[in-house]
Amino acid sequence: MEFAHHDEAAAFVAALSRYLDLPKIAAAAAAKPKKSGAAGASKRKKGSSAGSAKSKRRVAGSSNPKIEVWARSPVASEGVLLFLSGTALAAAESAFSPVPIARTIKREALPDECFLIIEGGVTPAWGAAEASARLSPP
Numbered sequence: 045m046e047f048a049h050h051d052e053a054a055a056f057v058a059a060l061s062r063y064l065d066l067p068k069i070a071a072a073a074a075a076k077p078k079k080s081g082a083a084g085a086s087k088r089k090k091g092s093s094a095g096s097a098k099s100k101r102r103v104a105g106s107s108n109p110k111i112e113v114w115a116r117s118p119v120a121s122e123g124v125l126l127f128l129s130g131t132a133l134a135a136a137e138s139a140f141s142p143v144p145i146a147r148t149i150k151r152e153a154l155p156d157e158c159f160l161i162i163e164g165g166v167t168p169a170w171g172a173a174e175a176s177a178r179l180s181p182p
Contacts, residue, residue, distance in 0.1 A: 045126040050117065053124035054176035056140075057113065060132070061162055063139045064111060065169035111135065111164025116155050117179045124179060127154055132162065 047053035112129040128136060137143045161167075161178060170178070 045128070047124045047126070050122070050124055050179060051172070051176060053115070053117070053126060054172050054179055056126070057115075057161060057179060058170045058172045058175035060113065060136055060139070061167055061175065062169040064132075064135055064162065064164060064167070111162070112160060113162035114154055114158040115161040115179055116158045118157065119180075125155070125158075126161075127158065131164065 045053075045056070047056065110129060111131045113132050114127040116125040116127075133143070161175075
């Protein structure tokens with residue numbers, strides 16, 4: 045998913061982290077991966093609400109059904125790319141549908157500058173300020 049502004053990406057990350065923190069949601073997403081053996085990455089151009097996506101990428105090639113969201117966020121003043129695993133994508137589509145897919149990429153093809161921002165079962169529910177701080181590269 046591609047967001048033009050850091051704050052918009054932070055709002056999405058915060059909302060997804062809160063959604064995934066719901067016990068029933070996390071269990072259901074882990075039990076029903078969208079596509080067996082796929083780790084998804086999404087690229088979305090953010091113009092207004094989470095449901096108004098222009099494009100999105102999905103990453104395939106992992107047999108790991110974990111919920112993961114990877115980020116590429118060079119600096120807070122620039123746009124942010126988010127890459128969702130297949131199960132994270134399924135959860136996002138459940139919560140924020142529609143989430144259109146532009147293309148599928150392999151996990152190994154993620155940009156080198158990416159870092160893990162959300163890990164299912166590990167990442168707590170965040171507010172926008174905390175998500176914004178965590179979107180800054182390590």
